[in-house]
Amino acid sequence: xxxxxxxxxxxxxxxxxxxxxxxxxxxxxxxxxxxxxxxxxxxxxxxxxxxxxxxxxxxxxxxxxxxxxxxxxxxxxxxxxxxxxxxxxxxxxxxxxxxxxxxxxxxxxxxxxxxxxxxxxxxxxxxxxxxxxxxxxxxxxxxxxxxxxxxxxxxxxxxxxxxxxxxxxxxxxxxxxxxxxxxxxxxxxxxxxxxxxxxxxxxxxxxxxxxxxxxxxxxxxx
Amino acid sequence: xxxxxxxxxxxxxxxxxxxxxxxxxxxxxxxxxxxxxxxxxxxxxxxxxxxxxxxxxxxxxxxxxxxxxxxxxxxxxxxxxxxxxxxxxxxxxxxxxxxxxxxxxxxxxxxxxxxxxxxxxxxxxxxxxxxxxxxxxxxxxxxxxxxxxxxxxxxxxxxxxxxxxxxxxxxxxxxxxxxxxxxxxxxxxxxxxxxxxxxxxxxxxxxxxxxxxxxxxxxxxx
Numbered sequence: 001x002x003x004x005x006x007x008x009x010x011x012x013x014x015x016x017x018x019x020x021x022x023x024x025x026x027x028x029x030x031x032x033x034x035x036x037x038x039x040x041x042x043x044x045x046x047x048x049x050x051x052x053x054x055x056x057x058x059x060x061x062x063x064x065x066x067x068x069x070x071x072x073x074x075x076x077x078x079x080x081x082x083x084x085x086x087x088x089x090x091x092x093x094x095x096x097x098x099x100x101x102x103x104x105x106x107x108x109x110x111x112x113x114x115x116x117x118x119x120x121x122x123x124x125x126x127x128x129x130x131x132x133x134x135x136x137x138x139x140x141x142x143x144x145x146x147x148x149x150x151x152x153x154x155x156x157x158x159x160x161x162x163x164x165x166x167x168x169x170x171x172x173x174x175x176x177x178x179x180x181x182x183x184x185x186x187x188x189x190x191x192x193x194x195x196x197x198x199x200x201x202x203x204x205x206x207x208x209x210x211x212x213x214x215x216x217x218x219x220x221x222x
Numbered sequence: 223x224x225x226x227x228x229x230x231x232x233x234x235x236x237x238x239x240x241x242x243x244x245x246x247x248x249x250x251x252x253x254x255x256x257x258x259x260x261x262x263x264x265x266x267x268x269x270x271x272x273x274x275x276x277x278x279x280x281x282x283x284x285x286x287x288x289x290x291x292x293x294x295x296x297x298x299x300x301x302x303x304x305x306x307x308x309x310x311x312x313x314x315x316x317x318x319x320x321x322x323x324x325x326x327x328x329x330x331x332x333x334x335x336x337x338x339x340x341x342x343x344x345x346x347x348x349x350x351x352x353x354x355x356x357x358x359x360x361x362x363x364x365x366x367x368x369x370x371x372x373x374x375x376x377x378x379x380x381x382x383x384x385x386x387x388x389x390x391x392x393x394x395x396x397x398x399x400x401x402x403x404x405x406x407x408x409x410x411x412x413x414x415x416x417x418x419x420x421x422x423x424x425x426x427x428x429x430x431x432x433x434x435x436x437x438x439x440x441x442x443x444x
Contacts, residue, residue, distance in 0.1 A: 111414040115421070158444070161429070187432040188425065192333040196425040199337070203410065203418040207383070207443050210409040220442040221429050222380070 001176070004070035006031040006063045006085055007077030009041040012102055012141060015149025016074060017041075019180045021049045021056030022152055026176075028058045031066030038062070052152045068092035072100060072176065074141070079103040079123050086130040095134040098169045101127040102141035104201040112209055113202035117195055124163060124194035136169035138162060139191065140177060143200040145218035155181070158218040161188040161197045186221060223398070226292035228253040228285045228307055229299030231263040234324055234363060237371025238296060239263075241402045243271045243278030244374055248398075250280045253288030260284070274374045290314035294322060294398065296363070301325040301345050308352040317356040320391045323349040324363035326423040334431055335424035339417055346385060346416035358391035360384060361413065362399060365422045369438035377403070380440040383410040383419045408443060 003020060005013045008030035017028055030045070032038035038060030049056045067073045067089035077085045082103040093099060103123045107116045118126045124139035131137050140162045148154045160177055162185050164170040170187060177185035188197050204217040225242060227235045230252035239250055252267070254260035260282030271278045289295045289311035299307045304325040315321060325345045329338045340348045346361035353359050362384045370376045382399055384407050386392040392409060399407035410419050426439040 109414075112411045113418075114415070115418055156444075161425075186429055186436070188428050189334045189432050192331075193336070193425075193428050196335075196337055196421050196428065199418050199421045200425065203383075203415075203422065204443065206410050206415050206418065207408055210411050214408070214443065217443050220444055221426065221436065221439050222378075222442055 001071045002027045002029060002069055004029040004031055004066035004073045005076050006066060006073060006089065007075070007081070008032065009037055010076055010078070011146040011150065012144065013076035014041070014045065015144065015146050016076065016141065017045050017058065018048055018150055018152055021045060021058060022052060022054040023181045024179045028056065029066040029070055030058060030060045031063040032060070033063060035060060035062040048152060064089050064092055070097065072098045072172070074100045074102070075127060076102060079105045082123050082127050083130045086127050090132050093132060093135045095136070097135060098172055099127065099131050099135050099137045100140050100173055101137065104142050104198040106202045112206035115199035115202050117198065122194035122198050124198065125191050128191055136164065136166035137191065138164035138169050138173045139194045139197060140173050140185070142198050143204060143219055145204070145216040147216035148218060156218065157182050157220065159184045159186055159221050161186055163188045163191055163194045163197055165190045223293045224249045224251060224291055226251040226253055226288035226295045228288060228295060228297050228311065229303070230254065231259055232298055232300070233368040233372065234366065235298035236263070236267070237366065237368050238298065238363065239267050239280065240270055240372055240374055243267060243280060244274060244276040245403045246401045250278065251288035251292055252280060252282045253285040254282070255285060257282060257284040270374060286311050286314055292319065294320045294394070296322045296324065297349060298324055301327045304345050304349050305352045308349050312354050315354060315357045317358070319357060320394055321349065321353050321357050321359045322362050322395055323359065326364050326420040328424045334428035337421035337424050339420065344416035344420050346420065347413050350413055358386065358388035359413065360386035360391050360395045361416045361419060362395050362407070364420050365426060365441055367438040367440035370440065378440065379404050379442065381406045381408055381443050383408055385410045385413055385416045385419055387412045
């Protein structure tokens with residue numbers, strides 16, 4: 001498959017690019033608003049993958065171009081860009097393109113991070129509302145430990161939760177996610193259940209803040 | 223210590239009574255609105271503990287009486303009784319009594335369970351507002367797998383998250399929780415961070431609903 005990582009130069013984009021690059025044979029299209037920045041990131045990711053003898057297929061593009069060529073488009077942009085980026089690439093998407101969103105709305109104060117969803121209930125549902133009706137939207141990769149993901153010397157055993165209204169699209173994202181070594185994808189129901197999934201993200205940041213022995217925290221459901 | 227489990231005849235009360243009974247030497251006061259019901263529960267718990275050769279100290283009381291005698295009062299009642307039960311026992315509590323609340327506000331629809339906090343932000347904070355000012359309130363035991371907890375034949379490896387504004391009370395509850403075999407207590411910050419902890423409870427129910435291999439789901443932060 002061809003996977004596009006829009007905003008693929010950020011934390012979660014980097015981690016997913018490196019892990020899909022190391023553990024799968026999928027073609028990876030790294031997207032950025034600035035294609036030059038995308039190509040620079042690709043050079044860095046290739047170095048990191050070479051260092052672990054992984055042979056990956058990565059290319060850098062502007063977001064629109066990456067989305068146009070992909071079977072699965074992962075919207076790894078900050079939450080306040082999720083809606084706009086969806087609209088910016090909307091005409092490149094169709095019923096055969098799965099749009100995956102990992103973004104979470106949060107705000108912080110001295111106590112820690114707090115879940116701060118948009119009025120529609122969750123960023124995942126916001127993306128679904130802004131995407132063309134025919135495009136299946138899936139929420140995933142919200143609660144990953146980004147640092148662990150992006151450090152290929154670290155082996156992990158973590159879960160990611162997948163939500164979506166289109167059963168085939170959910171199945172595809174679950175299977176795709178399970179191809180990453182140490183990652184297990186679990187389903188959490190339709191898009192209406194996304195808020196509870198997203199609110200784990202501020203929580204893992206709070207757990208890292210208040211427990212010295214835990215820095216880059218992920219989750220396992222057992 | 224003396225631990226009171228108010229509403230100790232319910233799911234989470236039963237699980238905590240059995241685990242504290244099996245793994246610690248604390249005196250356990252099982253509370254119920256109906257003291258007869260509390261004494262019946264004690265007889266059942268003693269049978270379950272005898273079956274695993276555990277020698278525990280349990281007694282059944284009306285909630286007010288149990289609260290009056292305890293160092294730690296665990297409010298294991300349904301969320302819609304949490305505020306009223308707090309007020310019902312308020313005059314039995316003081317600055318030396320830690321009030322622990324595991325309750326979570328949820329509602330369900332065909333998609334699954336959804337987090338439904340009271341206006342004050344979380345049930346944990348609601349209890350803190352209804353308790354006398356001097357009483358330290360701690361949130362804990364929100365996301366435990368109740369079935370696993372109450373089945374003494376099951377060994378588990380689960381985390382519980384602890385929130386509170388009183389550092390000594392939080393330390394006491396963390397230490398107490400860590401006395402249960404297989405349970406690890408982690409801190410998640412002040413009471414203002416309780417909502418993110420509570421919202422994991424509907425999520426674990428949704429995960430159980432949508433994944434055949436997972437029935438009574440708990441969580442491990444790693």
